[in-house]
Amino acid sequence: MSASTARHAFLDHPGPIPFAHRGGADGPAGENTLSAFKIAADTGYRYLETDVHATSDGVLLAFHDRRLQRVTDAKGRIKTLTAAEAAIARIGDDPIPTMAELLEAFPDARFNIDVKEPNAIEPLTALLRRTDAVERVCISSFSDTRLNAMRAAFGPELCTSAGPREAFRIWRASRRLKLGETPDPAALPHVAAACLQVPPALGRIVVVDDRLLAAAHAAGLPVHVWTVNEASDMERLLDLGADGIMTDRLDTLKTVLTKRGTWS
Numbered sequence: 001m002s003a004s005t006a007r008h009a010f011l012d013h014p015g016p017i018p019f020a021h022r023g024g025a026d027g028p029a030g031e032n033t034l035s036a037f038k039i040a041a042d043t044g045y046r047y048l049e050t051d052v053h054a055t056s057d058g059v060l061l062a063f064h065d066r067r068l069q070r071v072t073d074a075k076g077r078i079k080t081l082t083a084a085e086a087a088i089a090r091i092g093d094d095p096i097p098t099m100a101e102l103l104e105a106f107p108d109a110r111f112n113i114d115v116k117e118p119n120a121i122e123p124l125t126a127l128l129r130r131t132d133a134v135e136r137v138c139i140s141s142f143s144d145t146r147l148n149a150m151r152a153a154f155g156p157e158l159c160t161s162a163g164p165r166e167a168f169r170i171w172r173a174s175r176r177l178k179l180g181e182t183p184d185p186a187a188l189p190h191v192a193a194a195c196l197q198v199p200p201a202l203g204r205i206v207v208v209d210d211r212l213l214a215a216a217h218a219a220g221l222p223v224h225v226w227t228v229n230e231a232s233d234m235e236r237l238l239d240l241g242a243d244g245i246m247t248d249r250l251d252t253l254k255t256v257l258t259k260r261g262t263w264s
Contacts, residue, residue, distance in 0.1 A: 008159040015262035017244035020045040026248035030091035049112040059083035060099040162193035174215035183218040
């Protein structure tokens with residue numbers, strides 16, 4: 001854990017990191033909107049989680065779905081729309097923000113960015129270079145290919161979370177541990193990631209437990225858990241040693257961390 005934290009400014013945080021998932025998707029504003037992120041920042045969140053898609057003309061939007069209709073008043077697949085066409089859509093009263101707008105609007109924030117489509121790689125790379133924002137971000141993706149492309153563009157200076165295959169390798173190695181056993185770092189798989197970002201479980205399969213945290217920490221990987229909305233689950237994961245929690249419910253997580261004396 002210490003090696004990754006020392007290498008990446010993004011991970012330098014006193015205590016467990018509170019992440020505002022999509023700006024706080026369960027709050028009064030629509031997910032991934034400037035309004036939601038402003039509420040998160042005003043609540044005290046410095047770590048903001050979002051997603052990116054690129055329009056057909058290469059503008060990077062902070063938006064989760066491939067298509068507009070679930071959360072906006074418009075329809076269409078983002079990668080087939082121009083930026084001007086996507087700009088018409090509204091999430092409540094808010095337009096879909098661009099990633100550039102978020103970086104500018106919240107200069108003190110750190111962004112966890114999930115790359116959703118291959119066509120977002122080039123504009124995201126250009127944006128991070130143009131804005132000198134590499135140290136402010138951690139890149140995640142459900143695609144190992146997209147993560148590897150971002151790593152190739154920036155090298156080790158870019159903080160990235162583990163891709164699906166890397167996360168599975170760490171989890172599988174943790175299954176060989178006995179409860180309370182201290183792993184041998186040399187026996188753990190090497191991954192290019194700086195942190196592990198995983199759900200508490202996948203169906204009936206428990207992902208985050210004592211063994212996973214022991215293996216990840218021995219490999220130098222902080223563990224951030226998504227998306228956790230119940231206070232009891234937050235408490236349990238923090239008791240296990242989770243290094244970060246992503247939540248839709250900003251007040252709930254802030255209350256839990258404040259009571260534990262680890263809100264910062």
